[in-house]
Amino acid sequence: MDSQGLKPRLATIWLGGCSGCHMSFLDMDERLIDLALRVDLCSSPLVDVKEFPNVDVTLVEGAVANEAHVHELEIVRARSRIVVAFGDCAVTGNVTAMRNAFGVEDVLTRAYRSTSAVVVGVPDGADGMVPRLLPRVRPLHELVKVDYFLQGCPPSADEIYTFLNELLEGRTPTIRRFG
Amino acid sequence: MTGRIEINPITRVEGHAKVTIDLDERGEVARARFHVLEFRGFEKLCEGRPFHEMPGIMARVCGICPVSHILASSKAGDRLLGIEVPPAAVLQRRLANYGQVLQSHALSFFHLSSPDLLLGMDADPRTRNLFGLVAQDPDFARRGIRLRQFGQRIIELVGGSRIHPSWSVPGGVARVLSSSACDELKGWLAEAYATVDIALTRLKQILDRHTEEVEHLGSFPSLFLGMVDDEGRLAYYDGRIRIVDAEGNVVADRLDPGRYAKYLDEASESWSFMKHAFYKPMGYPVGAYRVGPLARLNVATTAGTQRADRELREFKQRSSGAVCASFHYHLARLIEMLHAVEKIEELLDEPELKSHEIRAKAQLNRRQGIGAAEAPRGTLFHHYEVDDDGLIVRANLLIATLQNNAAINRAVEQAAKRFVRADGLQEGMLNRVEAAIRCFDPCLSCSTHALGQMPLSIEILDAAGTVVDRLARPDQV
Amino acid sequence: MTPEELHQRRDKERAKRSTEEDHLLCCTAAGCLSCGSEDVLHSLRDAVKTTEANVRVSGTGCLGLCSKGPLVKRESDGAFFGGLSPESAAALVPGRADLVDRQTLAEHRIEPTTPFFALQQRIVLENAGRTDPERIEDYILADGYEALSKAVTEMTPEEVLSEVKKSGLRGRGGAGYPTALKWELVAKQAATTKYIVCNADEGDPGAFMDRSVLEGDPHRVLEGMALAGYAAGASQGYIYVRGEYALAVQRLEKAIRQAERERILGNRVLDSAFAFQVDIRVGAGAFVCGEETALLASIEGRRGEPRTRPPYPPERGLFGKPTLINNVETFANIPPIIRKGGDWFSSIGTERSKGTKVFAVAGKIVHTGLVEVPMGTSLRTIVQDICGGVPGGGKLKAVLTGGPSGGAIPESLLDLPVDYESLSKAGSMMGSGGLIVMDDETSMVDVARYFMEFCMDESCGKCIPCRAGTVQMHDILARISRREAEPSDLEMLAKLATLLKETSLCGLGQTAPNPVVSALRYFREEFDEKLVKHPLAENTSRTASERRE
């Protein structure tokens, strides 16, 4: 897929995570302004464009934890030239995947049934109002091809900047850490 | 025509959520609900872990306000140890907390909401964002970015990293704060004051143009809850709970946050991962209350710092009782930022801040520990029960946004009824519904212990549930 | 007992037998026992008491045709009788033909000329159908302990070794290491204390050759061990028997008691200066203990975890002393080699694989049981001619050899001669001799998964590739079975297979991927057919509760 304009098109998306990676993205601070000149941030939780466009690079934060995530990830993969697993949850499942040692039912019961004084309903997705949880939280690459892995909880702003910079300069970013 | 409109996703909020709007036969809004679509199950996944690890794990509830979770979690840990935390550690924690209030509020105001306020509710959604703001008003945008940077820098220098710093632990903190760090932070103060001033001035100027929004984006009477110190001043790190009603009367005061379960409780609904909190004596759903900047300014007698108090007095004149317009969360947020900068200045001059006595050690001395702190979005409670060996048996988190859930739902319905017309649906109408949510700066990540984002589509369904109309954003075709 | 006494005992026994009218031998190996052969044996004995006839009735070792049990052999005409009830069996006793009608007995009769018996050549199993495993006299009558007697009276240890070398015998435990080389290594060690260990931890699922030898001819194994002890300069032997083989343990215990009582084993073996005694160690259920270093650890009372080699057991083995380890079948081959000479033995078999091999044939096959054939016999002969092929006219798909360390040999390669090299070239291995027949209803993916599950359960866990790698390989195979895997999973499966083969600490891990590799080699299409391109599309169409990870 070719970029439409001159600037490479960048998107970010968050799945099952804490948004810390996005915050770390914002921690690039004034370099964001520089970045805005060099890339076109087409889609992101930070902007109002909601239908996912065709882009060159997508940073995906978070693990795949529910059925909606699976659907979104498929769209992202289909419309992105490069998919980056952005942060530990996307790369390994991280803390989000700690629930895997327990079953979905146990987790929902603990969170909703046994802590609320009033239980009108439990959001198990049965009524279609919220997405069903997957039985197992999974890292991105178990579901789609991932081109780069950017580790860290979260990756530091410097790491994100260096990574994007390498990518923009046409070089292959190298890994520096695990976890 | 009965039907349902779905706004999915809500953008420029921290999290995964959607709104459904149910229409009656005449095509008018009958009901609107705010659904949070994320869930990670922290209450369960931490079971069996040593309580010493909880600040680290709980930080991951939220990347926007990790410090709040770390503090509430460390404080719960302090209780489990049953010890008094060294003064330097308390000062460091306070400092980081103000840094957090500053960066989080800056994010909410400059990065997420100011596009609505400064570019307009009906502006082109493609540029109605921080980068659009950069293009239109680069200086203002840069100031916003730098104000957030200051807050983050405080956290970084105190805690070792900006996000999820593993520095505050049960018993105190793990790092000594250096003089050079303090000196660097002092260097940021002047610019921070200036930026907050500019933002306050800008916001007050445009309030006149937003009377519709002030009146209809969640303006209703309710209870307000927040922590204050014994003199009724704002207290973010420690304080006791005060609840006021819409008239500004104190309903309850000096409640011990450690006994929150005596007066607060939660309800679950199947249509949202976010639970609903309520004030126990009044029951669910009438006991719903609001927390966060607006609530804190409503419950506080004074801010306790000079410049913020000046703004607070002016703020309180906007209503005879409590300020009930949710739109004024924005203003409250700016006033809190001013207060935070003043407190930061105050703390940086504390000689004890740099002390090397930062951590008290002890064995486990209690089976239950509750820690509370004012997070940017409101009061946050962490409640742990451990076994004889200090492993978590049960954890409960009562999170700020969750306590605003009922209010957000009400605001959404109010906004939808006022602005949404099923015939001739326009994007700007829906953006106002979203703006109602943004007032609360809901951190959905926190409130459901997770976070995400969804594609937007609005579908109008007939009584049988089939789609009769679908509204796409202009760029979506 | 002196050698002379041994011969006298043999002659005396022979004389006694010559006066007997007939000898009925009822199989008392585990297979027939579980079909009621004990009752048959009792019935025969009772029937004899009711007649005047001088008929000997004995238990005997596995006659091989387990699918027809309980089996009785009649010595007078060499005929076999299968599927007998106690009542019908009694009619075999001369003079009691009245017990059933002629026709019934004929139905049970199996001619010794049937291919199952006619096409076999028995060395290891020569005493099955000849001797009673519980009587040392029977063994002696069948030239038992003759080789040991010859060795301690006429031969030097070097000469014993040289006969074994001449025989070309290779280890029957699987890998086919030349037996004499191993013996030599131990023999040349200077240490005063050395050990002989018999590996009777036959763990391959589908293999029961050693069990039959232990149950049917325990003295033969003791004699083989004693000969090894003589050649290698060791005076203590251990037999490490699977805990599951209780009957084998019982018979071995009895055999050892008898041999000690007759002073065939003990401080002065057959009145010579050579001392040799044997103790039994009973395993406790761990497949990995078939690996020699793990087996030694287990004898020492430790966890059966393998250790790295070198040092090899011939240098440092049991309790740190030089140790010779061979398996049951290997030791069982030794007495005839010494008795008849290495040249005789090496005339049987192929260029590089000498002698015979015992196979336990099971699976989708008409005649399940034990088969002993010369090396070089084709698999087709074993499966089709001797064992009668797939029952019910089904189509033979593959033969698994070598158990969890071996692999599948497709029907097209059945003309392969059975020897160490051919089998490993075909991607399998001789293994201990289990041979499982698969028909076309068997899924090779499933079989590969089954063996991987076995290795996963039996991995001791000491080294990473085996402990965690078998889990991952099993996970992938299970997902392939459930049609949830994609092509990249198959690539990872191959990567893991290489990793396990090349980096695992012991043979269990190194050979664990073999069934998978061979299934992929010959039956790749069965795997490909189960792969999905987009497992996601399928996953999301189902509800969370239905989906199993």
Next chain:
Amino acid sequence: MSVKTLKIDGEMVTGRAGETLFNVAWDAGISLPRLCHVGGLSDVGACRLCVVEVEGQSKLAAACVTPVEEGMVVHTNTERLREHRRLLIELLFAEGNHVCSVCVSNGHCELQDLAVQLGVDHVRLRYQHPKRGVDATHARFGLDHNRCIFCTRCVRVCDEVEGAHTLDVSGRGASLKIICDLGEPWGQSETCTSCGKCVQVCPTGALYLDGASVGEMEKNRRFLQYIVTAREKREWIRKG
């Protein structure tokens, strides 16, 4: 004592007879990846990370348990070895519950370091998410089974250096577990001397000092050589 000359990665090196390839390589400045080996304890050759290629041998050799031989030609860093090592590390991550970001050893973990060193940027295998517990009963130490990789350093140091043999490994295969005495909680052990050596030799965050929070658990292993030399040679040498 005879000296063996051999070639490692093209360099001629010498070692004493009986010395392991690992140590000779180490002296020559070649540090092989390892998790089970630690100087001062017996070698078990369990982690297989130090496998090397020896010319003329079809099998790979674990350097920590392979004695040097005259004329050996050894390669320690070929593509094949790197790929194997990488996969071994991935197997470990997939096997346990290693949540680096919230681990007490984050930043000071040998497993994590090796992942970086070997270029493991993600784990291609399925995470097993076993349900394992934490033994926090000891007053001074904790044992988080989730992070255990069964290198058995703790078991060996407890047996060989401290002499208590409080720790051992129970079960087998995927259900291995480090145990104290007869499986009692550590805090109730009658044989544990609370010396803490096990904690210090543990390469991951499985064994930690009580009260440690994220990233705080730095291990110190220098004592080990000191004690072993002192015990064996009656020489008290503090290195570095």
Next chain:
Amino acid sequence: MTPSTDSGSRKAAPASPKSKAIRDNREKMLERSMSRHAYAGNALIEVLHTAQELFGFLSPALLRRVASKLHLPPSRVLAVATFYNFFSLKPKGEHTAVVCLGTACYVGGAVDLVQKLEHRCAKVGATSPDGKVTVQVARCIGSCGLAPAVILDGQILPRVTPDQLDAVIDRILASPEAAPADSASQ
């Protein structure tokens, strides 16, 4: 996991201690077994075999006694006891049903038998809630000619079908309080 397999099996062990006299006797027998091995540590597995035969399972107290008599660290005794499938740290049910999962049995449909037992009695490795049946699997009992085979209380049932197994379970469950295992050997 796997008990002894056929008619030549070691005597079935009494699951519950009877009178004190018998228990004392058992302890004496264990003592004798250890003394026969000169209390050598390398006899651990043999001693554990004996202990389990005598007492039915290896209780912590039993392991502790063995450790102390053989002068072994307790952790090593547990390490060994848990390594081998034969040793059981928990008491077994009145009956034990072992399904052979060797290749021949597997190919012959042993999985269906496992499912049947799991459905009717208990999961593999567990004992039914009424304490009647312990379900186990074995990795080849070496009776491949009889596949698929189930060992019920030491007796091999050859070529079992799920229906036959059903009938066997019916019989077991219908039987009154089973006679203590040791009375069967008298």
